[in-house]
Amino acid sequence: MATVSVPKAHWSGRRSTLASIRLAVLTFLADPQWLIPSMIAPIVFGFVSFELFLGTPDLVVYVILGAGMMSMWGQTLYGSGWATGQDRNIGTLEPTLSAPTPYVFVVLGRILWNVVSGLIGIVLVFVVVVVATGTVPSIDNPVAFVVLFVFTMLTLAAVGTVFAAAYVYTRYAGFIQNVGEFAFYIGTGCMFPIVILPFWTNPIALLFPPSWALDALRYASIPGYVGFSWGLGWDVVGGVATTAIYLLIAGIVFKRVERHVLEVGNLQEY
Amino acid sequence: MSSVPAIEARGITRVFQSRKGFFYQDVTRTEALRGVDLTIETGEIFGLLGPNGAGKTTLTKILTTLLLPTSGTARVLGLDVTKDTERLRARIGLVLGGERGLYNRISARENLRYFADLYGIPLAEREKRVNEVLEWVGLTWAADRRTEEYSRGMKQKLHIARGILHRPEVLFLDEPTIGLDPKSARETRKLIRSLLGEGVTIFLTTHYMFEAEELCHRIGVLSRGRLAAIDTVAGLRELVGGDRTLEAEDYGFEDSELAAVRHLPGVSKVVSEEYGPVTRLTIRVRTGDLTIDTVRQSLIGHGGLQVRERRTSLEDVYLDLVEEEAR
Ligand SMILES: Nc1ncnc2c1ncn2[C@@H]1O[C@H](COP(=O)(O)OP(=O)(O)O)[C@@H](O)[C@H]1O
Ligand SMILES: [Mg+2]
Numbered sequence: 001m002a003t004v005s006v007p008k009a010h011w012s013g014r015r016s017t018l019a020s021i022r023l024a025v026l027t028f029l030a031d032p033q034w035l036i037p038s039m040i041a042p043i044v045f046g047f048v049s050f051e052l053f054l055g056t057p058d059l060v061v062y063v064i065l066g067a068g069m070m071s072m073w074g075q076t077l078y079g080s081g082w083a084t085g086q087d088r089n090i091g092t093l094e095p096t097l098s099a100p101t102p103y104v105f106v107v108l109g110r111i112l113w114n115v116v117s118g119l120i121g122i123v124l125v126f127v128v129v130v131v132a133t134g135t136v137p138s139i140d141n142p143v144a145f146v147v148l149f150v151f152t153m154l155t156l157a158a159v160g161t162v163f164a165a166a167y168v169y170t171r172y173a174g175f176i177q178n179v180g181e182f183a184f185y186i187g188t189g190c191m192f193p194i195v196i197l198p199f200w201t202n203p204i205a206l207l208f209p210p211s212w213a214l215d216a217l218r219y220a221s222i223p224g225y226v227g228f229s230w231g232l233g234w235d236v237v238g239g240v241a242t243t244a245i246y247l248l249i250a251g252i253v254f255k256r257v258e259r260h261v262l263e264v265g266n267l268q269e270y
Numbered sequence: 271m272s273s274v275p276a277i278e279a280r281g282i283t284r285v286f287q288s289r290k291g292f293f294y295q296d297v298t299r300t301e302a303l304r305g306v307d308l309t310i311e312t313g314e315i316f317g318l319l320g321p322n323g324a325g326k327t328t329l330t331k332i333l334t335t336l337l338l339p340t341s342g343t344a345r346v347l348g349l350d351v352t353k354d355t356e357r358l359r360a361r362i363g364l365v366l367g368g369e370r371g372l373y374n375r376i377s378a379r380e381n382l383r384y385f386a387d388l389y390g391i392p393l394a395e396r397e398k399r400v401n402e403v404l405e406w407v408g409l410t411w412a413a414d415r416r417t418e419e420y421s422r423g424m425k426q427k428l429h430i431a432r433g434i435l436h437r438p439e440v441l442f443l444d445e446p447t448i449g450l451d452p453k454s455a456r457e458t459r460k461l462i463r464s465l466l467g468e469g470v471t472i473f474l475t476t477h478y479m480f481e482a483e484e485l486c487h488r489i490g491v492l493s494r495g496r497l498a499a500i501d502t503v504a505g506l507r508e509l510v511g512g513d514r515t516l517e518a519e520d521y522g523f524e525d526s527e528l529a530a531v532r533h534l535p536g537v538s539k540v541v542s543e544e545y546g547p548v549t550r551l552t553i554r555v556r557t558g559d560l561t562i563d564t565v566r567q568s569l570i571g572h573g574g575l576q577v578r579e580r581r582t583s584l585e586d587v588y589l590d591l592v593e594e595e596a597r
Pocket of ligand 1: 286322
């Protein structure tokens with residue numbers, strides 16, 4: 001007869017996140033050729049933005065930031081949502097949820113890996129553009145560039161986490177993503193600065209943390225860049241604030257979403 | 271100190287709403303469970319037996335915190351399955367089995383390491399545990415192969431290995447032998463039996479009576495979301511008591527002939543089943559001493575008629591229970 005003893009569940013968010021990154025890396029290494037299709041789009045868009053900004057002095061930076069960020073963003077969305085959809089398809093969502101670790105840590109690990117793998121896209125675009133134009137872009141303030149670049153990745157990850165929640169919530173999230181993806185590329189300023197878009201789109205874009213971060217990044221890397229009138233400092237503040245809000249939302253939503261799927265019973269394809 | 275049952279369910283119901291149509295406008299309601307009460311003691315192997323669609327998987331998922339009941343309460347190891355999910359998940363194991371549920375592009379070992387991490391098995395013990403369970407299910411030789419190369423039976427063993435990796439106190443197995451070849455099914459049953467020696471409480475579902483009979487201390491027969499019976503194998507046998515079973519076979523019977531057999535003295539039930547061109551009447555006799563000859567006489571004119579008597583089996587009890595409920 002068991003006696004009533006209730007040991008605490010042993011799990012650690014950090015360890016689960018690392019395990020999730022490890023799984024993502026192993027899966028990637030098992031078939032690295034899958035990276036190729038996701039790299040085609042950024043390169044195509046690299047050339048599109050090349051045409052778009054032809055004649056501007058900082059053409060190269062625009063192209064790299066635009067297409068590169070697009071690759072990152074694609075990877076993040078792809079990573080956040082797609083992996084959960086995949087979990088549902090291959091039947092691993094149930095075993096994963098039956099472990100004591102909250103699913104959000106698994107998602108976090110995947111997003112971090114996907115943000116990093118998106119970097120590969122940037123490097124690729126960089127190489128292609130440098131070879132095609134014969135110019136190596138100069139960056140105004142390399143230290144600020146690197147810091148803000150990492151910051152931009154984190155804002156992308158925050159949005160990815162919210163997206164992932166949608167994927168856990170419903171298996172139809174892929175549809176929403178497909179429709180939304182392109183709007184995001186443009187709306188958040190992934191491809192080109194949003195200040196050149198009609199004014200009414202700007203407030204919407206500001207709801208997304210990467211818009212702030214990307215504007216800051218352009219301020220730091222393009223001499224004479226004209227972005228949001230409040231400048232780099234407030235861009236960073238806005239970026240940090242919106243990211244914090246997204247992470248908060250993700251935390252709340254994930255708790256709710258886990259409950260919701262247990263209620264509806266859509267953890268598996270039925 | 272007080273002792274708690276391993277599993278305790280009271281009045282569990284579950285309704286599924288599924289939507290179809292272009293605008294998801296057609297809603298279908300399925301009552302998968304319609305009031306299930308169940309108590310399972312620690313150290314027991316309990317078998318939940320029922321045909322497809324009876325609600326076995328639904329009940330298993332509710333008890334393992336993967337699905338919320340529409341009403342009713344359930345405690346496993348004294349923990350509420352809807353509230354204490356985190357602590358409970360750490361102490362129970364679930365084997366859903368099947369082709370699915372594994373990361374197929376990585377090795378069995380990596381699959382197990384991943385889940386060991388999610389269960390928070392101390393890092394210092396991880397490799398030892400993974401090797402142990404691989405050895406225990408007999409997969410050491412294939413541990414470093416991608417699981418996409420695994421046969422159905424190997425996958426099932428890996429599912430079980432994952433289920434016991436964190437040494438759960440209660441293990442749930444949903445149709446552990448379904449779709450396996452006879453040899454793998456036998457090996458799987460052997461693994462399940464040997465778990466009992468380790469003091470694990472086992473809850474398994476199956477739609478094979480013989481499997482439940484072979485493995486389980488007690489059996490619950492689930493039919494259309496209700497427990498039609500719950501008893502030991504011996505107890506279930508008593509349900510048929512002194513019943514006798516006769517079987518008559520030939521190439522088809524007339525309705526009038528069936529009716530005639532039904533009205534023979536002592537006959538409680540006649541089931542007609544087709545096996546290719548052959549029809550078999552299974553005749554249950556509750557009282558009296560209806561003989562093979564009497565049956566022959568009421569089916570006179572059948573050249574190829576074969577009539578024999580056989581032992582009433584648990585399978586018959588099962589079919590009875592499932593049918594009665596279905597009515
Ligand atoms: N996620 C779901 N959505 C809608 N209906 C479901 C779902 N899961 C199960 N059902 C229905 O509930 C009933 C019981 O199913 P299930 O528990 O899978 O039975 P079993 O495991 O005994 O075959 C069936 O009628 C099935 O169609
Ligand atoms: Mg089932």
